[in-house]
Amino acid sequence: MKTNKVTIGLIQGKCGKDIAQNVEYHVQKVEEAAKKGAQIICLQELFNAQYFCQTVNVDHYDLAEPIDSPTLQKMSELAKKFEVVLIVPIYEKAGRGVYFNSAVVYDADGSYLGTTRKNHIPDGPQYHEKYYFVPGNTGYPVYETRYGTIGIGICWDEWFPEVARILALQGADILFYPSAIGSEPDHPELSTRKAWEKAISAHGISNGVFIAAVNRVGQEDDMNFYGGSFVSNPLGDIVQSLDGEEGILIQEVDLGEIDFARNLLQFLRDRRVETYGPLLEKELLKKK
DSSP: OOEEEEEEEEEOOOOOHHHHHHHHHHHHHHHHHHHHHHHEEEETTTSSSSGGGSOOOOGGGGGOTTTSSSSHHHHHHHHHHOOOOEEEEEEEHHHHHEEEEEEEEEEESSSSEEEEEEEOOOOOOTBBBHHHHOOSSSOOOOOSSSOOOOEEEOOOOOOOHHHHHHHHHHHHSEEEEEEEOBBTTOOOTTHHHHHHHHHHHHHHHHHHEEEEOOOOOOOOOOOTOOOOOOOEEEOOOOEEOOSSSSEEEEEEEEEEEEEHHHHHHHHTTTTOOOOOGGGGOOOOSSOO
């Protein structure tokens, strides 16, 4: 089996109310991950702020920043210094009154590769994202980095099988899913962690790709974020995961496993795209 190894780093962190402190915290964690051998490092969704979408507050728009902000310039320099690919999820200000939930990608020389904007925007108790984010307009780009071809789905995007399939068909070998997911306000007795893990790792099976999902941890106002960041292989096995505490996940993966998995389970070969027309219908259930 042909081998092509790459080391993934996932930063599962806490966020306080001080933005500058949050940035510095993650700078230190990226440095630590790089020194441990990580080559592609992904931060959590909206990495430099607490999850402000729990409430509707016009002042939270001030947390957004443009792609050329000092924060992102610092991240570019960090990628170059340690020769790592860096995925930086932020609250992006694209123009006056235009805000996206985004992930900016820097290659190992610090160069800007592009931005993925979250497409599926949820709305519900303590997840008031439609108030803060415009649905993404970048589609589902893949990035040819120094260490491998990657794709990104941001939090709610990660639940949709269509996203994973599109990224895989465009050549992504590793799908990164930066997230901010925790307790359910209407069902405090319920944990969605296992459902989250199963749903996302299943995308790895159906597309023959590696999955790298990173979540935040800690209590933020009324929500408790459960962490559980993990890496799974193209057969859906969880090769490493974190618990509900702060941590750095470092995992080497062999991209040669993709060929083995796809030759074993020929899901991509056996697609019948001519039968998939109903997927493009916006009507949920057609009347019989």
